[in-house]
Amino acid sequence: xxxxxxxxxxxxxxxxxxxxxxxxxxxxxxxxxxxxxxxxxxxxxxxxxxxxxxxxxxxxxxxxxxxxxxxxxxxxxxxxxxxxxxxxxxxxxxxxxxxxxxxxxxxxxxxxxxxxxxxxxxxxxxxxxxxxxxxxxxxxxxxxxxxxxxxxxxxxxxxxxxxxxxxxxxxxxxxxxxxxxxxxxxxxxxxxxxxxxxxxxxxxxxxxxxxxxxxxxxxxxxxxxxxxxxxxxxxxxxxxxxxxxxxxxxxxxxxxxxxxxxxxxxxxxxxxxxxxxxxxxxxxxxxxxxxxxxxxxxxxxxxxxxxxxxxxxxxxxxxxxxxxxxxxxxxxxxxxxxxxxxxxxxxxxxxxxxxxxxxxxxxxxxxxxxxxxxxxxxxxxxxxxxxxxxxxxxxxxxxxxxxxxxxxxxxxxxxxxxxxxxxxxxxxxxxxxxxxxxxxxxxxxxxxxxxxxxxxxxxxxxxxxxxxxxxxxxxxxxxxxxxxxxxxxxxxxxxxxxxxxxxxxxxxxxxxxxxxxxxxxxxxxxxxxxxxxxxxxxxxxxxxxxxxxxxxxxxxxxxxxxxxxxxxxxxxxxxxxxxxxxxxxxxxxxxxxxxxxxxxxxxxxxxxxxxxxxxxxxxxxxxxxxxxxxxxxxxxxxxxxxxxx
Ligand code: CAA
Ligand code: NAI
Numbered sequence: 001x002x003x004x005x006x007x008x009x010x011x012x013x014x015x016x017x018x019x020x021x022x023x024x025x026x027x028x029x030x031x032x033x034x035x036x037x038x039x040x041x042x043x044x045x046x047x048x049x050x051x052x053x054x055x056x057x058x059x060x061x062x063x064x065x066x067x068x069x070x071x072x073x074x075x076x077x078x079x080x081x082x083x084x085x086x087x088x089x090x091x092x093x094x095x096x097x098x099x100x101x102x103x104x105x106x107x108x109x110x111x112x113x114x115x116x117x118x119x120x121x122x123x124x125x126x127x128x129x130x131x132x133x134x135x136x137x138x139x140x141x142x143x144x145x146x147x148x149x150x151x152x153x154x155x156x157x158x159x160x161x162x163x164x165x166x167x168x169x170x171x172x173x174x175x176x177x178x179x180x181x182x183x184x185x186x187x188x189x190x191x192x193x194x195x196x197x198x199x200x201x202x203x204x205x206x207x208x209x210x211x212x213x214x215x216x217x218x219x220x221x222x223x224x225x226x227x228x229x230x231x232x233x234x235x236x237x238x239x240x241x242x243x244x245x246x247x248x249x250x251x252x253x254x255x256x257x258x259x260x261x262x263x264x265x266x267x268x269x270x271x272x273x274x275x276x277x278x279x280x281x282x283x284x285x286x287x288x289x290x291x292x293x294x295x296x297x298x299x300x301x302x303x304x305x306x307x308x309x310x311x312x313x314x315x316x317x318x319x320x321x322x323x324x325x326x327x328x329x330x331x332x333x334x335x336x337x338x339x340x341x342x343x344x345x346x347x348x349x350x351x352x353x354x355x356x357x358x359x360x361x362x363x364x365x366x367x368x369x370x371x372x373x374x375x376x377x378x379x380x381x382x383x384x385x386x387x388x389x390x391x392x393x394x395x396x397x398x399x400x401x402x403x404x405x406x407x408x409x410x411x412x413x414x415x416x417x418x419x420x421x422x423x424x425x426x427x428x429x430x431x432x433x434x435x436x437x438x439x440x441x442x443x444x445x446x447x448x449x450x451x452x453x454x455x456x457x458x459x460x461x462x463x464x465x466x467x468x469x470x471x472x473x474x475x476x477x478x479x480x481x482x483x484x485x486x487x488x489x490x491x492x493x494x495x496x497x498x499x500x501x502x503x504x505x506x507x508x509x510x511x512x513x514x515x516x517x518x519x520x521x522x523x524x525x526x527x528x529x530x531x532x533x534x535x536x537x538x539x540x541x542x543x544x545x546x547x548x549x550x551x552x553x554x555x556x557x558x559x560x561x562x563x564x565x566x567x568x569x570x571x572x573x574x575x576x577x578x579x580x581x582x583x584x585x586x587x588x589x590x591x592x593x594x595x596x597x598x599x600x601x602x603x604x605x606x607x608x609x610x611x612x613x614x615x616x617x618x619x620x621x622x623x624x625x626x627x628x629x630x631x632x633x634x635x636x637x638x639x640x641x642x643x644x645x
Contacts, residue, residue, distance in 0.1 A: 001018075002032045002035075003017060003018055003019040003026075003028055003029045003032050004016065004017050004018070004029060004032035004033045004035070004036050005018065005036075006036045006039060006040070008043070008045060008046055011045060011046060011047040011048070012046070012047065012048050012049070012050060012181055012184065013040055013043070013046045013048070013049045013050070014049075014050050014052065014177070015033075015036045015040070015049055015050070015051045015052075016052055016053065016054055017029060017033065017051075017052075017053045017054070017059060018053070018054035018055065020055055021055070022055075022057055022059075022060035022096075023053045023054075023055060023057060023058065023059045023060060023101070024059065024060055024061060024062065024063040024064070025059055025061065025062050025063060025075060025100045025101070025104070026063035026065075026066060027063075027066060027071045027072075029063075030071075030073050030074075030075060030078060031073055033078055034073045034077075034078050034081070037078060037081045037082055037085070038081075040085060040087065041081075041085065041086060046087055047087055048087050048088050048089070048090070048181075048184040048185075049085070049087060049088070049089040049090070049184075050089075050090050050092055050177060050180040050181055050184065051089055051090065051091050051092065051104070051105075051108060052091075052092040052094075052176070052177060052180070053094070053095075055095075056094075056095050057094065057095025057096050058091070058092075058093045058094055058095055058096065058097040058101055058105070058117070059097060059098075059100065059101030059104055059105075060095075060096055060098045060099070060101055061098045061099025061100045061101050061102075061122070061123075062075065062099055062100040062131075064126065064262055064265060064266075067126065067128065067253050067258065067262060068253045068254050068258070068259070075100055075103070075104075075131070075132040076131070076132045076133060076242070076246060079103060079104060079107035079132050079133055080107075080133075082104075082107045082108060083107045083108075083109075083192065083193065083194065084192075085109075088108075088109040088110065088184055088187050088189075089107075089108040089109055089110075090108055090109065090110040090111065090112060090180045090181075090183050090184050090187070091104065091105035091108040091110070091111045091112070091180075092112055092113075092172075092176045092177055092180040093105055093111060093112065093113040093114065093117045093119065093159075093168070093176075094113070094114040094116075094117055094176060095117060095118075096117065096118045096119070096120070096156065097113075097117065097118075097119045097120075098118075098119070098120050098121070098122055098156065099120075099121060099122060099123050099130065099134075100130075100131075100132050102119050102120065102121055102134065103121075103130055103132040103133055103134045103137065104132075105119075106133070106134070106137040106138065106141065106167075106193070107132075107133065107137070109187055110169050110183050110184070110187045111167065111168040111169055112168065112169060112170050112171070112172055112176065112179055112180045112183050113159040113162060113163075113168045113171055113172065114159065114171070114172050114176055115159050115160065115171050115172070116159065117158075117159045117162075118156040118157065118158055118159070119156055119157060119159070119162050119167060119168070120150060120154065120155060120156025120157060121134045121138065121150055121151050121154065122154040122155070122156065123151075123154065123222070123226070124151070124152060124153070124154040124220070124222040124223045124226055125154045125261065125265075126222075126258060126261050126262055126265060127220070127221070127222045127252060127255060127257040127258030127259075127260065127261040127262070127635060128222055128249055128252045128253050128258050129151070129222055129225055129226040129229055129245070129248055129249055129252060130151065130226075130229075130245070130249070131245065131246060131248075131249030131250070131253070133242055133245070134151065134245075135147075135151060135226065135229035135230050135232070135233050135241070135245050136194065136232075136233045136238055136241045136242050136245060137193055137194070138150065138151065138167075139198040139199060139201065139230060139233050139234065140193050140194070140196050140197070140198055140199065140233075140238075141165075141166050141167050141193070141199075142165040142166050142167050142199065143165065143166075143199045143200040144198055144199060144200050144201040144204055144230065144234065145200065145203075145204070146165045147230060148204070148209060148227065148230055151226045151227075151229075151230060152213055152223040152226050152227050152230075153223075154223075159171055166199075169183060169187075170183060194238040194239075194242075195238070198233055198234050201234040204234070206227075206231050209227060210224065210227060213227055218500075218503045218504075218505065218633060219501070219502070219503040219633060219635065220257060220503075220633075220634075220635040221252065221255065221257055221635075222252055222257065222258070222635075225248050225252060228248070229241070229244065229245045229248055232244045232245065233245075257635040257636075259637070260634075260635055260636055260637025260638075260641055261634060261635055261637070263620070263623070263637050263638075263641050264623065264624070264627060264634055264637060264638065264641075266620075267620035267621070267623055267624050267638070268459050268624055268628070270618075270620060271459050271460060271461045271620070271621055271624045272435065272450060272453060272459065272460030272461060272462060274446075274462055274617060275435065275446050275447065275449055275450030275453070275460055275462065276450050278443045278446055278447040278450065279443070280442070280443035280444040280446070280447040281444065281447065282444065282447040282448040282450065282451035282452075283366035283367045283393070283394065283395045283444065283448040283451075284366045285304075285307075285309055285366070285367060285448075285451060285452060285455050286308075286309055286310060287309065287310040287311075287312065287364050287365050287366070288304050288309050288310070288311055288312075288365055288366075288367045288368070288369065289311075289312045289313075289314065289361075289362040289365035289367070289368035289369070290304070290311055290312070290313045290314070290368070290369050290370075290371060291313075291314045291368065291369070291370045291371065291372055291382055291386075292314075292315065292370065292371040292372035292373070293313045293315050293320065293321065293323070293324020293325070293327060293328070293355070293371075294324070294327075294371065294372075294373075295425055296371040296399050296423060296425060296427055297313065297324065297369075297371035297372075297399075298313075298324055298327035298328050298331060299331065299423065299425060299426050299427030299428050300369055300371060300399065300423055300427045300428075301313050301324075301328050301353060302328055302331045302332060302335070302349075302427070302428040303423075303427050303428040303456050303458075304456070305328070305332070305349040305350075305352055305353060306332075306335065306340065306341065306349060306428060307455050307456050307457075308352075309352065309455070310352045310353075310354070311352060311353050311354070312354050312355075312356060312361050312362050312364075312365055313325075313328075313353060313354070313355045313356070314355075314356050314357065314358070314359060314361065314362065315355060315356075315357060316357065316372075317357060318357065321355040321356070321357060322355075324355060325353065325355050328350070328353055329350060331426070331428060332346045332349055332350060333346065335428065359385055359386065359389045360389060362386075362389065362390065363389060363390065363391065365390075365394060366393065366394050366395065366448075367394065367395045367397065367448055367452070368386055368390065368394060368395070368396055368397065369397045369398075369399060369421055370382050370383070370386070370396070370397065370398045370399065371399040374400060374401060374402070374403065374519055374522065374523075376403050376404075376407070379398060379400065379403060379408055380407070380408060380411045383396060383398075383408050383409075383411045383412055383418070384411045384412070386412075387411070387412035387413055387414065392414055392417075393417075393444075394417065395417050395418075395419070395444065395445045395448045396412065396417055396418050396419075397418070397419055397420065397421040397445075397449075398418075398419075398420050398421070398436075399420070399421060399422060399423055400420060400422070401422065401468070401472055401519065402467055402468050402469075402472060402523055404465060405418065405419065405420045405436050405438040405441075405465050406438045406439050406440070406465050408438075409438045409440050409441070415438065415440035415441075416440050416441060416442030416444075416445065417442065417444070417445050418438060418440070418441060418445065419435065419436060419437060419438060419441045419445045419446065419449060420434070420435070420436025420437075420438070420463075420465075420469070421433060421434075421435060421436070421449060421452070422434035422435075422436060422463075422469060422471075424629045425515065430458075430628070430629065431457075431458050431459050431628045432458065432459055432461065432471075432624075432625060432628040432629035433449070433452070433453050433456070433458040433459065433460045433461070434460075434461055434463050434469050434470060434471060434625065434629070435449040435450075435453075435460050435461065435462045435463065436463050436464070436465060436469055437462055437463070437464055437465075438465055439464075439465065446462075459624060459628055461616075461617075461621045461624055461625050462616075462617050462621070463615055463616060464613075464614060464615045464616075466610075466613065466615050469615070470610055470615060470616050470621070470622055470625045471625045471626065471629045471630055473606060473610065473615075474603050474606045474607060474610070474622070474625075474626065474630075474639075475508075475630055476520075477602050477603070477605075477606040478508070478599050478602045478603050478606070479508055479512070479520075480538070481598060481599065481602045482495050482508055482509075482599065483538035483540050483541060484536065484538055485590060485595065485598065486538065486540055486576050486579075486580075487538050487540070487576070487579055487580050487583050487585045488580070488585050488587065488588065488590075489580070489585075489586075489587035489588040489589060489590060490590040490595060491568075491573060491576065492507075492509035492558040492559070492572065492576075493509075493559075493568050494590060494592075494595065495507055495508060495509060495595055496508065496509050496510055497592070498590075498592040498595035498596050498599075499595075499596070499599070501592060502592075502596050502633065502636070503632075503633025503635065503636055504631045504632065504633060505631045506631060509557075509558035509559065510558075510559070510566055511631070512541075512551060512557065512558060513551035513552050513557035513558055513559055513561075513566065514551065514552055515551070516550055516551045516552075516553055517541060517544060517545050517549070517550050517551050517557055518545065518550050518551075520541070521541065521542065521545040524541075524542065538579065538583070539579055539582075540575060540576055540579050543575050543579065544557060544558065544572065544575065547571075547575075549572075556569065558572055559572070560572075600639055600642060603626070603639040604639050604640065604642070604643050607619065607622045607639055607640050610622065619640035619641075620638075620640070620641075622638065622639065622640045623637060623638020623639065623640050623641050624638070626638050626639055
């Protein structure tokens with residue numbers, strides 16, 4: 001069957017794209033659409049066209065598998081034919097109209113959307129820009145500032161915002177297709193879109209826009225190219241701007257950054273697939289228990305509340321329970337400020353939270369997530385108590401960063417229901433969920449982890465038990481090597497600058513100061529007794545901790561925060577130089593390239609060891625962990641991708 005069908009009813013042609021799962025514009029779809037466009041032109045009975053999609057969504061864009069391959073017919077040519085059609089076309093939008101999908105809708109003469117629809121040009125997230133007229137048509141429909149935000153940030157807008165901005169003509173009230181037909185009759189025969197001027201471009205300070213964007217994009221090329229294309233749209237004729245956009249698109253589509261970003265797109269969707277394929281029935285997530293309401297427990301509670309679950313949060317005493325509730329409330333307030341929820345959503349979420357000190361309050365929960373201090377004896381005690389009170393069908397999870405999930409499972413009578421659910425701070429924001437599969441973890445516990453990730457809209461990556469799982473193990477390895485570089489002559493600010501110019505949002509020393517140096521210090525002290533005597537060990541971080549420099553929370557860590565911002569501290573430089581001398585290292589200069597090469601080499605070696613030991617399911621999963629959990633620049637594709645590049 002053709003992916004695009006057409007039937008004519010009372011002079012209106014209904015052109016329907018049906019190409020599951022997301023109606024992407026693959027080569028067969030484009031060929032079939034081009035054919036439909038030609039048939040419309042030849043059939044004089046047709047007075048107008050409603051373009052719609054079967055399934056759950058309008059067209060989600062070009063087929064990402066085909067990007068970079070020159071395959072005819074070209075989308076821009078098809079869109080030009082639609083725009084120049086002798087009859088009006090109306091796009092009937094439901095679900096998402098993204099990338100080439102929105103460009104297709106913009107080539108039509110009118111647009112109607114369901115109120116729940118979303119529209120966007122997310123191409124920059126794939127390292128490209130809209131290549132079928134998006135940068136030229138969008139600013140003729142919406143004000144240039146809106147076009148700049150939509151195209152350079154790549155974030156979709158909802159139907160109401162699209163209506164207000166001028167991107168759609170009307171929102172459907174009851175029936176999308178019949179209302180689309182009505183719109184066809186009402187469409188004024190206006191000036192063709194490409195002959196209209198761009199909207200409100202005079203007030204744009206292009207240099208300032210570029211400066212801000214350069215800083216924000218941290219080395220990603222596509223947003224800057226997209227801005228340049230919009231500048232073309234404002235300064236050249238539509239025809240010239242379309243040609244320039246096409247050149248930029250073709251150049252970016254074969255770039256290393258686009259290849260890397262496409263790799264990440266598919267790697268993120270493949271992550272955790274083993275959890276989805278399980279036959280086991282996941283636990284019900286309508287009521288979830290959380291033990292410990294500190295940084296992580298409160299964040300996990302907020303994530304669950306925002307997803308609609310009821311949460312029973314158990315703390316050690318009344319005062320801690322009250323503090324935990326306040327923490328949750330404050331985090332919800334911040335979410336409301338960011339527009340994630342409104343005031344009534346905030347109140348309803350808080351209503352779904354119950355705090356308690358008694359484990360008996362948890363018995364209605366099918367899943368309990370422990371997030372108490374990182375202390376094995378304490379966690380063992382918590383698991384033994386949970387095992388005693390929770391029904392055998394309930395799943396018990398730990399948010400431990402490093403500890404042995406098998407040892408915790410061993411304290412219970414049903415180790416098959418125990419697993420690690422390693423969230424990242426802030427837990428209600430960060431996308432990554434490391435699912436730690438113990439040697440006894442059963443399919444129901446794993447299926448529950450998969451269901452939880454979907455419920456919270458997180459990306460699950462499965463790891464097996466080892467010290468630090470995937471992410472913290474790799475971070476530990478390169479953090480150690482960075483300390484060796486400090487001993488050998490580098491300084492924290494140089495390492496941070498090298499990482500930031502590579503594209504990390506923050507260098508490793510700023511990150512450590514932010515999260516606090518004490519957890520890793522406690523972990524090093526716990527391991528001191530078993531560390532081989534001949535293993536190289538740098539004492540710099542220990543010296544800082546001993547001096548009370550635990551990071552931002554104490555005002556000093558690798559940097560001095562007395563002015564709020566990280567400032568180089570001569571005391572830290574002196575400690576580093578003393579440690580170099582003690583270790584008998586001759587200090588030398590490091591270039592940025594050398595620093596990055598060393599960091600990547602260590603990450604890749606540790607990643608390979610993790611694969612060889614069967615800790616991760618794939619190299620792609622390691623990339624996903626480092627990008628979504630540890631700030632590795634997305635447009636570089638991840639450490640393991642770079643070994644293939
Ligand atoms: N091309 C190829 N495959 C795609 C695709 C696309 N544009 N969009 C989604 N898919 C695939 C996914 O890989 C996934 O496949 P598997 O089930 O095999 O993993 C399947 O469709 C479902 O996707 P999701 O799991 O992401 O489903 P969702 O419901 O969570 O989200 C979506 C749906 C919002 C459309 C999301 O898939 C998405 O954002 N897709 C990408 C949209 C995009 O970036 N479009 C721009 C493409 S570039 C372009 O259009 C250039 C141009 O100017 C011509
Ligand atoms: P935290 O110190 O902020 O909070 C711990 C909470 O546990 C405190 O509120 C404390 O009152 C409570 N608690 C202690 N004993 C308890 C008991 N017996 N019963 C009930 N509550 C008890 O610690 P944080 O940072 O939230 O860490 C918690 C866990 O999450 C640790 O295992 C940590 O390794 C892990 N983790 C931490 C991350 C971080 O960035 N902070 C990231 C990912 C995991």
